[in-house]
Amino acid sequence: MTYTLTTPLYYVNDKPHLGSAYTTLACDALARFQRLKGEQVLFITGCDEHGQKIQRTAEAAGLSPQAHCDAVSAQYRELWQRWQISNDRLIRTTDPRHRRIVEQFFARVEAQGDIVEGRQQGWYCVACEEFKDDPAGAEAPECPIHRRPLEWRDELNLFFRLSRYQQQIEALIAQPGFIQPSSRRNEVENFVRQGLRDFSISRVNLPWGIPVPGHDGHTFYVWFDALLGYITALLEESDSPDLDTALARGWPAAVHVIGKDILRFHAVYWPAMLLSAGLPLPRKVFGHGFLTREGQKMGKSLGNVLDPALLLERCGRDAVRWYLLRDIPFGEDGDFQQQRFTDLVNNDLANTIGNLLNRTSSMARRWFAETVPPAGAAGGHDHPLALAAHQATSTALAALEQLEFRTAAEATLQLAISANGYLNDQAPWSRMKQEGTLEQVAADLYAVLEAARIVALLLAPLLPDLAERMLNQLGQPLPDSNARPADDAATPGADWTARLTWGGLQSGSPLPEPSPVMARLELDEPL
Ligand code: MSP
Numbered sequence: 001m002t003y004t005l006t007t008p009l010y011y012v013n014d015k016p017h018l019g020s021a022y023t024t025l026a027c028d029a030l031a032r033f034q035r036l037k038g039e040q041v042l043f044i045t046g047c048d049e050h051g052q053k054i055q056r057t058a059e060a061a062g063l064s065p066q067a068h069c070d071a072v073s074a075q076y077r078e079l080w081q082r083w084q085i086s087n088d089r090l091i092r093t094t095d096p097r098h099r100r101i102v103e104q105f106f107a108r109v110e111a112q113g114d115i116v117e118g119r120q121q122g123w124y125c126v127a128c129e130e131f132k133d134d135p136a137g138a139e140a141p142e143c144p145i146h147r148r149p150l151e152w153r154d155e156l157n158l159f160f161r162l163s164r165y166q167q168q169i170e171a172l173i174a175q176p177g178f179i180q181p182s183s184r185r186n187e188v189e190n191f192v193r194q195g196l197r198d199f200s201i202s203r204v205n206l207p208w209g210i211p212v213p214g215h216d217g218h219t220f221y222v223w224f225d226a227l228l229g230y231i232t233a234l235l236e237e238s239d240s241p242d243l244d245t246a247l248a249r250g251w252p253a254a255v256h257v258i259g260k261d262i263l264r265f266h267a268v269y270w271p272a273m274l275l276s277a278g279l280p281l282p283r284k285v286f287g288h289g290f291l292t293r294e295g296q297k298m299g300k301s302l303g304n305v306l307d308p309a310l311l312l313e314r315c316g317r318d319a320v321r322w323y324l325l326r327d328i329p330f331g332e333d334g335d336f337q338q339q340r341f342t343d344l345v346n347n348d349l350a351n352t353i354g355n356l357l358n359r360t361s362s363m364a365r366r367w368f369a370e371t372v373p374p375a376g377a378a379g380g381h382d383h384p385l386a387l388a389a390h391q392a393t394s395t396a397l398a399a400l401e402q403l404e405f406r407t408a409a410e411a412t413l414q415l416a417i418s419a420n421g422y423l424n425d426q427a428p429w430s431r432m433k434q435e436g437t438l439e440q441v442a443a444d445l446y447a448v449l450e451a452a453r454i455v456a457l458l459l460a461p462l463l464p465d466l467a468e469r470m471l472n473q474l475g476q477p478l479p480d481s482n483a484r485p486a487d488d489a490a491t492p493g494a495d496w497t498a499r500l501t502w503g504g505l506q507s508g509s510p511l512p513e514p515s516p517v518m519a520r521l522e523l524d525e526p527l
Contacts, residue, residue, distance in 0.1 A: 002250035003039040005030055008258050009048040009093065009229045012072035013057040016079050017298065018336070019259065021308035022291055025321055026330060026405060027257050028085045032481035033400045033461035035086075036496040042250040044233040045080065046091030047073040051222030053126050055208035065208045069094055079309055083317060084464075086482045091233035093225055098232040099210050100241035102225050106213065108243075108277040109160065118159040120200040123150035128261075129222050131199075145261060157200035158218060165272040166196050172271055177284060179267050180403070181331035184260060184287045188267050199269065227270045230256070252280040257403070260287040286403055289333035306336060306527060318466045319345040319521055325462055326409035338527055345521045349466065353416045353459075354518035356423070357452045357470055361514045363428060364445045372449060372475075373442035374507045385447040386502040388418040389454045393500045396458050405462065412458040419451035449474065450505045457500055469517040475510050 007023045010016065024045055031043035049069040058068035073092050080087060091098070109115060122131040125143035132143065132150055141150045169192055172178055179185045202218035203209060209219030234249040235241065256266050266285045274281055292298065298305045311320050323341045326348070328334030364373050380386065392415035399407035426444040431437040456470035460479050468478050479496040 001040075002042050003034045004042040004044065004234070004250040004253040005034075006230050006233075006253055006256050007045040007087075008256075008262060009046040009091065009226050010076060011051075011053060012047050012049050012069050012076070013053050015072060015075050016308055018306040018308050018311070019291055019298070020076075021079070021083070021311075022324055023257055023259065023288065024080065024085055024087075025083070025324055026288065026403070028083075028087070029321070029325060029405055029461050030255075030257070030400070030403060031086055032464060035483060036461060036479055036481050038497075042089070042234065043087045044089045044091065044230060044253075045085070045087045046089065046229055046233055047076055047093065048222065048226040048229065049073065049092055049094045050209045050220075050225055051129050052203075052206055052208070053129055053222075055206070056126065058208075066094065082309065082312055089233040091229045093229045093232075095232065097235060097241035098225075098229060101232040101235075101243055101246060102210050102220060102228050103213050104243040105228055105231070105273075105277055106220075109273065110214075112276050112278075114161045114164065114276045115201070116159050116161060116198070118157060118198065118200070119154070120157045120159075121154045122152075124153045125150050155200075155204055157204065157221075158202040158212060158215060159198040160201045160224070160269075160273065160276070161198050162196045162269065162272050163198050165275055166192070168275055169196065169268055169272055172281065173267060179263070180284060180286045183331070184263060188263060191264060192268060196268070196272075223265055223269070224273070227265065227273065247279065253282040255284040255286055255403075256282050257286045257288065260289060263287040286331070288330055289328070291328075291334050291336055293336045294338070295335055311527060314523070314527065315341075315345075315521055316465075316519075318349065318463045318518065321463055322349055322409070325405040326413070327406070329406050330403050338523065342521045342523055345518075348413055349463075349518040350516075350520045352413060352420060353452075353455060353466075353470075354516055356416055356420050356448065356455075357473055357517060358514050360423065360445055360448045360452065361473060361511050364449060365511050365513070367432065367438075368442065368445070370511055372505050372507050372509050372511060373445045374439070375446045375450075375503070375505075376439055376443035378443040378447035378450065379503055381502055383447055383502075385419055385422055385451045388415055389451055389502050391415075392458065393454065397497075397500075400461065408458070409462055412455055412462070415451055415458070416455050419448045419455075422451075423448050446505065446507065449511075450502065453505050454500060454502070457496065460496065466518060473512060473514055473517060474505070475512055476505075 005027055007027045010020050031041050034041045055065050058065040061068055077090055123141055124131050125146060127146040127148060128143060143150055173188050179188055201221045201224040202212050203221055204217050206219050210225050212218040212220055231246050234246040239245050258266050271281045293304050293306060296302060296304060323344055327344060392411045395411035396408040428441040428444050431441050453474050453476060456467045460467040460481050464481055471478050
């Protein structure tokens with residue numbers, strides 16, 4: 001079965017910021033992990049290009065909406081390439097094939113009797129593209145997220161009969177594991193408990209959208225169209241735009257990874273739409289937290305937005321991925337602090353992990369003819385570092401399965417810390433000065449090199465670049481966390497799990513000349 005995972009489809013009203021990069025980086029780590037395990041992965045990202053917000057932005061820039069979308073979606077494409085994101089698809093909702101999928105889906109929902117005409121009155125946030133719950137009688141209410149005035153709307157629209165799905169949605173969200181982390185479930189439960197109301201799925205007088213078949217003057221509400229982008233994205237290049245063809249490519253999704261602000265759309269509206277069309281439901285919706293910067297919300301007006309392209313250029317992939325995945329529990333809010341960022345990167349990656357490998361392979365090369373020393377007693381599974389490696393591996397694998405990137409990163413780091421501690425305790429550099437200790441020194445160095453090999457393998461989904469440099473330094477083959485199902489190897493990373501077993505390093509195999517695997521991060525100015 002295909003493991004389909006998705007990022008949100010990003011609005012193209014503005015260039016990408018760190019919030020979008022955060023979800024995409026986390027999904028990239030998850031996609032790589034699943035590929036390494038041997039799963040057939042379909043990793044979907046994309047751009048959400050219709051709606052009033054985009055139309056207004058384009059107008060303000062003096063561009064046609066299409067020209068504006070082309071320009072911004074190209075920035076997303078380029079950014080993901082520069083970050084070497086391993087996405088299999090980048091769907092754009094202005095793709096003509098998407099329109100066909102939306103039409104077919106709508107026909108199924110309409111045939112169920114789930115589309116009715118109605119009058120929509122309420123306060124609308126264009127930035128959220130969402131009607132807000134009654135803003136407590138204020139005269140000029142503001143959007144609590146965007147702090148901008150809401151707009152009063154009163155239109156005749158088409159409605160989706162969400163209210164019909166009350167019981168099914170209640171049962172769905174009660175399923176453990178559907179909404180994760182489970183702390184986010186309450187909020188959705190409260191919303192559903194108040195009683196689901198039908199929601200409008202069309203707009204009148206909004207040309208920048210997909211026309212609703214059979215309902216002149218209506219275009220689809222941007223969210224109705226956008227969520228279906230996950231299905232259009234399943235199509236292969238050569239497929240005709242047919243709903244069933246798309247679904248057969250990898251539906252249902254194993255997980256939709258999203259920010260907490262769009263949980264309701266994914267955990268309530270979207271499943272109800274799918275139920276209406278008679279289609280399987282996604283297995284999981286994971287709502288991560290928001291990133292702030294030095295305690296403040298990132299925003300253009302504050303001038304403190306972190307540009308992911310600049311961050312990459314100045315700090316490199318490994319550093320940024322490590323900080324975001326290792327420091328912030330995925331699911332909770334996180335704060336980007338520059339000092340902490342540099343400290344973690346330098347302590348964890350340059351000192352603990354990088355130096356461990358460097359000094360150990362230097363000693364091994366010097367005393368054992370540039371090869372991996374004989375394992376001796378370190379070959380056994382009861383060696384203290386073998387036990388530590390086993391512990392780290394089982395913790396990290398279980399954590400990655402649950403999208404607990406921080407736990408996986410910490411377990412991996414802990415193994416490197418244990419190996420450093422072991423090396424310092426055994427002090428092979430002192431032992432070498434005594435007679436008859438060569439065997440012990442060999443075993444100790446073997447154990448530490450072997451631990452470093454396992455650290456590198458565990459880092460492969462999180463920090464593919466550093467993992468590669470470490471494995472090169474150990475003279476080890478690289479696991480391919482980016483192999484596509486269509487590639488020759490049927491199960492691309494299948495040997496990764498097997499290679500995580502203690503004892504994989506071959507005594508006598510050559511050790512290449514070491515060079516630092518991780519440069520220290522020196523940032524003189526604020527990012
Ligand atoms: N277009 C919709 C999604 C449609 S999915 C079918 C959308 N787009 S968005 O560009 O506004 O937001 C995309 C994602 O970025 C959301 O998951 C949102 O939570 C996330 N983030 C936006 N700002 C963020 C932070 N400051 N921190 C973390 N994530 C944030 O919503």
